[in-house]
Amino acid sequence: MRIVDIEAVESGQTLGKTIFSANGTVLLSAGVQLTVFMISTLKRLGVSTIYIDDPQFRDITPEEVLSDETKRAVINQMSETFEALRSGKDFSSKAIGQTIDQLMDDVMRNSSVMIQLADIRTADNAKFVHAMNVCTVATMLGLEMGLNMLQLKDLSIGALLHDIGKLNAPEVQEGRMHHAWRGFDLLKNKREYSLLIAHVAFQHHEAMDGTGLPRGITGDEIHPYAKIVAVANTFDNLLYPEAGVERSLLPHEACEQLNAMSGTILDHEVLTHFMRIVSIYPNGISVRLSNKKIGVVVGQHRGLPGRPIVRLLDREDENNVQAREIDLAQHTTIFIEAVLS
The missing domain is CATH 3.90.105.10 (Molybdopterin biosynthesis moea protein, domain 2)
Structure with a gap:
């Protein structure tokens, strides 16, 4: 596809x-x-x-970290969580935990798969797919960075619920409540949760240089979980910005933007690990190579995100099209010149 x-x-x-x-x-x-x-x-x-x-x-599919069953479970759980809070009720920590266990099982099973945020969004499901993607990327990053299972679960829950403070509290002018404060208040009162989970919601918009929100803390004052979620959240927001904010970026453009934030907005070490596991040119995307050939990305190399495998279709005549693949990890003088889709 x-x-x-x-x-x-x-x-x-x-x-x-x-x-x-x-x-x-x-x-x-x-x-x-x-x-x-x-x-x-x-x-x-x-x-x-x-x-x-x-x-x-037809033989080309985007590499999936989560199964369709898990995606349905996560999106449905986030829908139920938001609906409960919207109705003035508490949400189920147990149900969230079971959903996170299912997501973590998929991540552990597919730990070698590179990050490709390929799920289609509608206006209605966007916030839930965003939460799912941030959670998936953060969990993969935590695994890559050597977190143990208990740490990974706290990180995953915090990542899934990082924007919970946005419910019924849209962003407003500076000086009034920021959604990070509201998210922290909601989560710190959940006795079943570690306080670190609340701090993910609290700190995921802080910046390494102190220019972030809501407190303007810097460097080591920001918890490592929040630094991980900040990278995952920023990446997904660059690919799929809120309506009317700015144009969406392609994965390779988003990665360039992330690298430009290294050490100032985002943590350099976390970004280094992220760049090892992200697919800059996802499977299925059309590209033009520096030799002017046009093809579709069909395979990846972990640790070499900019050197995928590309399938070219050489048309010999109207009825004869020959397919061949070029591995950019082997052909080092050829590079991707442009993304066409």
Whole structure:
């Protein structure tokens, strides 16, 4: 399959990747043949890109850390958590813990998979997919950095709930309540949770140089879990910014932006580990190489995010197309010149 801009999707093409609703149920299943009405509905729901099942790239799938079952469970749990708080009720720490256990099992099982945030977002499910992605990336980062299982679970819960203070409290002008304070207040009163979980919500917008919120603390004053979640949160926000904020970045552009924040906004050590496990050019994305050949990324090398495997289609005539793959880790004089999708 390959990634296609929603504006370029045509009726009759086959959806390559399932799209979930805000409560974790399936909105559109992979394998469905798209109609004009479906495409129009996806646009109305705020979908910008989707995966298309292309016969020439049918064997290519984005590497998944989480199973569809786990994704449904996480999105549904976040929906239930937000609904409980919106209704003035408490949320279930036990249910959150069980969902995190399921997510951690997937991360442990797929620890060699590189980070590719490929799930399709709608306006309704965006905040839940964001929470899921930040949690997944933070958990993978914590594992990469050698955290033990107890530490990893605290980090994962904190990452999943890092924006819980945003509920019913949108960002307001400086000097009034910041959502980090509200998130801290909500979580520090959960007796089942370590106080460190609350500090993830409290500190994930702090900056290494003291320019962050809400307290302007610096360096070692920021807890390591919050530093990890800050990287995961910033990366996902760069890929999928809130409506009206700024344009979304492609993964390689987002990584360049993260590196520009190293040591000032974000922790350098955490970023070093992140760059080892992120896929800068995800499977399914179309690229133009420096030799002017156009192809689709089909494989990755852990630790070499900028040197993926690219499948080229050489058209000999109208009826004969030859596919060949070029491994950029082996062909060091060729590089990716542009991303086309």
